[in-house]
Amino acid sequence: MRNSLRLRLLLWLLFPLTVYVAAAGFMGYGNAQRTATLIQDNALLSSAKVMSGDVKWEGETLRADISPSAIEILSTPAGDSVYFRIGVIDGASIAGTSELPQRTPVSSPTWYDTVVEGQSVRAVSIIRTMYDAGIKQRVLISVGRTQMDRDATAARFWQPRLLNLMEIVGIAIVLMCVGLTFELRQLMALTNDLRDRAPDTLTPLSTARLQTELRPIVDAINQCISRIALQTAMQRRFIAHSAHQLRTPLTLLGAQLQYARRSDDPAVVKETLRAIHESHRSLVSLTNQLLMLAQAESADYDQFDGERVDLCELSTTTIEQLALHAQRRGIHLAAQLCQDALVLGNPRLLSIMIFNLMDNAIRYTPREGQVTLSIEKRDESLALTISDDGPGIAPDMRERVFEPFFRISTEEGSGLGLAIVREIVRAHRGQIVLAAAAQGTGLCAEVTFLALSRNGDVT
Template sequence: MLIRKRSLRARLLLWLIVPMTAFSLAAGWFTHASARRTADLLQDAALLAAARVMASDVRWSGDNLVASVAPSTIEIVGTPEGDQVFYRVEIAGGAMIAGTSAFPPTRPAAAPRWYDARVGEMPIRAVTLTRPMYDAGRIVDVVVSVGRTLVSRDAMVASLWKPQLAYILGSIAAAMLLVCAGLTLELRPLARLARELTAHPPAGRARIDDTDVHVELKPLIAAFNACLDVIERQALTQRRFIADAAHQIRTPLTLLGTQLQYARRQGNLDDVRETLLAMHHSNRAMVTLINQLLMLAQAEAADYTTFEGEAVDLRDVVTRAVEKLALAARRRDIELAVLIAAPLPVTGSETLLSAVLANLVDNAIRYSPAGSQVTIEGDVQDGQDGQIAIRVIDQGPGIAADLRERVMEPFFRASTEEGSGLGLAIAREIVRAHRGTIALRDAPGGGLSVELHFAARRDE
């Protein structure tokens, strides 16, 4: 787990070491098996040669068979390692003619047969063959067996196998060293990139030049440069937002300070009350502004995945917003009409969506003339799996086409009416967080139509 998380070089080496180790084990096993087969073939050939010589030395002496085994025959299977040699010459199913009684007898074989056996506690390799002996019309099978201990065989296996194994292991070790050196050289571009990034101050982070880097690193560098572009744009937007917010907050604070100084100089109680009332209005405007700034920050930080499982009926949200603003509408002699016949299920945050619709309806009431109507329409387009549309329509002055994008920027106001210029900016961010769209259009008969589109929620 630590290797997978911390070191690219270690991971690459691990991917190399594991198959190389498996290859080494397989190669060692095959090399040992090949060496043993070679040693067995040589030993078996020597045993067969000695057995044939012994069989050829068996002869008739009168009615009996005799075998004379010369020392030179034993030397055929003799070894410098001092292996013990055993032999046995016997009549098939009968008496032993010559040899070592401790050498266990074996059955006759039509062809030479090699086998492993034990003499006492010593393992041996042996061969047996049968020679028919003819005399006066009769046939007697003579079984000749020759065996030898395994000291020389094992020594030959080691002499054949160990050099090959050493060669394989040495080659693998050399390959690993070369790979380590190659990785160190080939990973240098990453170290160079780190140095380049460290050399630039965070405030002016330069883009990385991918001219001399490997092809495999170019997508990474391109993505990193694109990320820097996004970060710079966001930082610029944030700095501009902070500057605008500071300016917007400073104005009511300055006004509040002026009103306090004025109130201190007043000797008339009625003038003091009037000043305090004005201070109350200034304080309420500042609280409203701060609440809108907090809502905008919350909207910008909202992520669809955080409320992906929440179901919201926009018809209920609209109904509550209208009930909340009904008194404000009556004060301005404005009629509120809701034209939503069916539920409008979407996925999202009920708190944020309520803020959007309440803000849009409040704006429509504020900018509509007395005696007019504000209409909120909603429907599902293109069937149940399509888009849900909400339209807030007023009969006010509307917004010029060339200003409709700018009015959704923070603190921009298209008119001199009282307000912070944050309402539509908040609406845009919340709608965007819900993967929806917002558009400003001319309303039929004059006025403004704010249209919201969301994906309809599908219950599994």
């Protein structure tokens, strides 16, 4: 349940709603308390005014005969106690209970809170000036009542409001659950579509009726499906081409064996065996290249384990291996190598990469031509460049020559050399670019890698 999207969305929606309900409930409670206090204060003031009217002169003495209506004004169903006190300011008490503390108001009337007999009491004080035969007296009338009815009135105001808020929360939860269930139907339909698909179905998912927020996810899935479809198509094409390439030498080998079996002439058998040997050699070479391409495609940069490789050493070794082959074809080999050409990688794969590039350059360079291998540092990278004097490759064909089995000439070969080179470069997180040679004719293949310093750090 912790990872439930529906539950997490519901919690994110309920959290601000709960905060709002709590704040509204708190403010509603305060408003109810103030309203109940205002009602009580008005009742106290009315009672005090009635009592002030009951104060009269009797001779030179003030007397108060409190009418029952003054007390009835403050009577409540909750059974609150009523206290009053009437007296002359700075003088004698006229009537009431002495337990009720009085406050002389600066301005009449004045409400205040006090305690009588251990109970919280709300009280009001007013002043009435009495005149008689030149005598002036200021009478202080104070009336108080306990606050049970005030609290009950506040509860009657607040509780319905609180219930309404809780009902709103309950209705919101139901609507949210229904809304989330309804809106997540498209996501569930998308899940069912993916689950019910056949293993070989790689058509993109439809985003026609999908919510805007979900479309980036589906777009990313569609991009992944497109990459898988492309990779699957490449693998199928590779398998089909491999089968076709292997079928031809195997068929030829079978025909040669049948011809040798039918012939009784030792010279014919010997010549046939030589042809069988050449077919076998070509078949083994093709198989090795297929295995090498598969190894290069599955190579992982992280598996190189930080092995440091000197491209200058590999290049020198490769030139020595191909020197005799180039000499037989009348081709001159040249090298321009820098110092500390260190990269992170697999020495065997990098050696094969250099060998294939050099072999291609020698194969397509005419007699008396030159193949040059150079390595130079460029800021934080190393550039390995192999250029030749051959016919070059048209710009629109330079990407296609990296496809397995693609060939643009009738020269002997399987069409896998540059495909292997590209996969090795990708495995080493490098880049390879084909361009016209600087002299205007021929081809220049440039491979760039991140360079390493002598202490093994990437520069």
